Amino acid sequence: MEQPRTPRMTIPTQLVLHALLTDPTQELYGVEIGTAAGLPSGTVHPILARLETVGWLTSRWEDIDPRAEGRPARRYYQLTPDGLELARAALARAYTARPAWLRPLGEES
Amino acid sequence: MTAQLGSRGTGQAGRPTWWASLVVRTAALPLPSEHRWRYRQEFLAELYGMTPAEQRHHAIGILSRIWTLCMALTEPERLTHKEATMATPWLCRIGRHRWQRLRNPEGGWYRECRKCGKQRNVPGGPPSMAGPSAGGF
Numbered sequence A: 001m002e003q004p005r006t007p008r009m010t011i012p013t014q015l016v017l018h019a020l021l022t023d024p025t026q027e028l029y030g031v032e033i034g035t036a037a038g039l040p041s042g043t044v045h046p047i048l049a050r051l052e053t054v055g056w057l058t059s060r061w062e063d064i065d066p067r068a069e070g071r072p073a074r075r076y077y078q079l080t081p082d083g084l085e086l087a088r089a090a091l092a093r094a095y096t097a098r099p100a101w102l103r104p105l106g107e108e109s
Numbered sequence B: 001m002t003a004q005l006g007s008r009g010t011g012q013a014g015r016p017t018w019w020a021s022l023v024v025r026t027a028a029l030p031l032p033s034e035h036r037w038r039y040r041q042e043f044l045a046e047l048y049g050m051t052p053a054e055q056r057h058h059a060i061g062i063l064s065r066i067w068t069l070c071m072a073l074t075e076p077e078r079l080t081h082k083e084a085t086m087a088t089p090w091l092c093r094i095g096r097h098r099w100q101r102l103r104n105p106e107g108g109w110y111r112e113c114r115k116c117g118k119q120r121n122v123p124g125g126p127p128s129m130a131g132p133s134a135g136g137f
Helices: A011-022 A030-037 A044-053 A081-096 B018-027 B033-047 B052-064 B066-074 B076-086
Strands: A057-061 A075-079 B099-103 B109-113 B119-121
Touching (some): A011 A075, A030 A044, A030 B033, A044 A057, A075 B033, B033 B052, B052 B066
16 A cells, blocks of 8 residues: 555644754654653654654664663654655645634735 | 653653553553564653653553554554545635635636635526536535
């Protein structure tokens, strides 16, 4: 089956993308993304899974020695080059698609 | 909301409490077998460095939304259907279109929504005044 290319642009999805776009070169793990996006626990992972399914995100295990660090490796997420462009475009579309009464005064449709 | 989560993951790395560990391990059980181990490890790793209160909040949050994650992993086709629904602006879905008056190649008038492209005849006009798609939809 062909994979969907664009995830649903819900408000939480937009917040996650905003958090990842703040510094696209930086890898973040789930809790960091949730904190940056201001989303409660459990909300972020389904969004990350959908974004990973459509190829906007890539993830990898942290490269550490768990014994030395005293904790297991975390799963880090980063936007792919394609995902970076598509996310920026999707957020721009989401912004312009706001109803007129939500836009700042004086802004034309 | 960010403020209350702001200290997460930034404290001293410590082992999670047994019950938070148990909750996230249990939460991963409904996930598809090919994803279960990965998310179990991911959830456990995220508990390290949190205070017990943050661990409780985090574990309960994960447990309460595990079916959403399960659906995101198992039903991409359902996602596609939802995307198709979401592609229509929500104001259009409740019938609040933003109509603009346009002229078809025959010179007749019709209305088209600026947001979703839905077409309608001009009220009171004859059927021949439909849009360029021969009657629209």
